[in-house]
Amino acid sequence: MCDRHFQWSLRQNDPNVPNDSNDPNGKIIPVHQGTHDAPLQDVLSRYWGYTAFRPLQREAMEAILDGRDSITVLPTGGGKSLCFQAPALLRAGVAVVVSPLISLMKDQVDTLVGNGVPAALYNSSLSSDEKSQVVAGLRGGRYRLLYVSPERLVGEGSETFLNRLSSCDVSFVAVDEAHCISQWGHDFRPEYRQLGRLRELLPTASLHAFTATATARVRRDIAAQLALRDPLQLVGSFDRPNLLYRALPRGTLKRQLEEIVARHRGEAGIIYCISRREVDALAAWLTGAGVPALPYHAGLPDSDRSRNQDAFLSERVDVIVATVAFGMGIDRSNVRFVIHCGAPRSLEHYQQESGRAGRDGLEAECALIYSSADFMKWRQMLESNGELTDAAVVLLRQIERYASSTACRHRHLSEYFGDRYTQDSCGACDVCLDELEPAAEPVVLARKILSCVMRVGQRFGANHVVSVLRGQASEQVTGRGHHTLSTFGLLPDASVAELRGYIEQLVGLGLLVLNGDEYPVLGVTAKGIDLLRNEHSYPGLALARQRTPRKGAPRTRSRAEAESWEGVDGALFERLRAVRLEIARSRGVPPYVIFHDVTLREMARLRPSSFDALLGVRGVGVRKATDLGDLFLTAIREHTS
Incomplete structure (x- = not known):
C-alpha cells in the first residue's frame, strides 16, 4: 500500500532519494497547515537547487498542501510545473499529473x-x-x-486504472495545460472536457488546474468543468521581460529571416508558418543556406514528426520550421528565437507560441513578420472551416493592431491580458530600443497614400500602390495609365519595404482595408475618407519605419540580455554546454534534463571550485551535484587553470 503520512523528508533508505543531512534518521516529519514554508524551501533546495520562490509559486504550493482546489495561471517559463511537483513530495499518497503530450511526460519524468x-x-x-x-x-x-494522459483517467478502460490509483490514496490531481478544457480557450480539446468526471471518481483528491494562458472567461469555464470547490485563483503577470519583441512588415522574407537567424548562430529557434507548403520550402531553403532545419506539420507521417521533434529536443538540430501543430508542451528551455513568418490568428496564440522562447528566463527574441494578407488568409481558412465567428474576427483585429502598432509591445501585450504596465520603457522591443523612426509628417504621408489608393480606383493591391507612389513606370502601371496620375512619384525616395510598412500601419489603424479573397485590394475606409477631407480628423496619428542599421554598429541588445551576460565567462559557458551535451547523449536524454542554460551560465559566472560551492549555484540540487558535480568542476578547473 502507498505511504499514508504527510512528509517533507522522504525515507533515507529510499534508493531514489539522496540522504538529507538535516534528517539523519530518515524519519517522517508531519506537516501541519501553516508550517509549509520550511519544508517547501527544503524540498526546493535539495531536489531542484533553488533558494527562493518565483512569483505565486509559494501560494500555489500552499493551496495544494492545504487541499484547496485552485487555478494557477503563470506565463510560460514562470515555474508552473514546480508548483505541483514540489508539494507532491510533502503530501501523502501519489500526485497525478494530467498532461496532453507523451513526449513532454517523458522529458519531465526524466528530469524529476x-x-x-x-x-x-x-x-x-x-x-x-x-x-x-x-x-x-x-x-x-x-x-x-x-x-x-487524459485518456488513462477518463477514457475507455479507465475504471481499472482508477481502481489501482484509489488504493494508493491519490493526494491531488494537477491538470496541466488546463485551458484545453474550455471551449473558450485557444486550444480546446474535447478529450479534456471529460476530466470533469474526476471529482466523482476521486472524491477525496483536491483538483488543481494549471495553464499559461487563460482569460477570466476561460478560468470560469475551467472551474465549472472540473467542478472545483471554492478554488483559489492565482493569476501571474503575463509580461515576459526577458523576451525582445519585434514586428516587421513583410518585405523580402528570406532576407529578413537571414538577418534574424544570423543574430542567433548556433542557438535554438522555432520558425512558424501559416501553411504546410511554406514550412517545407523554408526548411529546405535554410538547410541549403547552411542552417540545418527540420519541418514539422500535421501533413507529415507520425514517425517523421516524432523524429524531427526528438532531434530538436535532443539538440541534434537547432532550428525547426513548423505550423502551430508544433509546440504545446515543448520543454526545450533554451530556445533563443521564435519567428512568425505570418501573423497567428490571435494575440492569445501569439503569446503562447512566442512564449516558447526563453523558458529558462534568459534573453530571447520574438519576431513577427506580417502582412495584411495574413489576416485575409485566416478569414478564408476560418470561414471554410465554419469558424469565422464575430469573436474570431475581433481576435484577428487585435493581433493586426498589435503588429501595426508603434507603441511599446510589452505594454500592449500586458494590457491586452489585463495587466497594468507601469514602466516608461521596456528596454526589450523594437519601439523602446529606438529601432523605429517616427515619420516626420505622418498626416501628410497618410493622406498621400490614401489619395493614391483612391486615384487607382480602390481596385489594386499594396504592391501596385507602392509602384505608383515611388514613380515606377512598370508595364502594369503604364498599361493602366497610372503614370499620369497626380499621385505618381509622390514618394520617390521611400523604399518598397518602408511604404509597405506604412500601408500595413494604415490598415491596422483602420484607415485602409483589404477587400476580396483570392486577390485582396486596398480600399479607403470611412475614417480614411474623413482624414482626406479634414487633416485634423485623426489627432495623434503616428507612423514609423524601420531605421536603417548603421554599418559596423553593434547588435542591439535588450536590457535582459545585457544583464544576463554580466560577469559570465562566455568561453567557459560554451565548454560547459559541451560537457552537458556529452552527458545527455550518453544517457539518452535531452540536454536540458541535465542542466538548464541559466544554471550553466551561473556556473560560468561564479566558477565554483568545490562541491559546496557548486551547491550554491541556482539549479544544482544535492542529487545532481553528487551525480554530475565532478564532471563540471573538472571542466571549470581546467578552463581557469
Missing part, C-alpha cells in the same frame, strides 16, 4: 528522476511489461508523481 524525485509515467507508449512495473511501483508506494 535525475533530480532524485520518485516519478513515473503511464501512457500508451509503454509496453505491457513497463506498465506492469509502474503498477507494481504504485502498489509499493515508490512514486510521488505519476504522469498520465
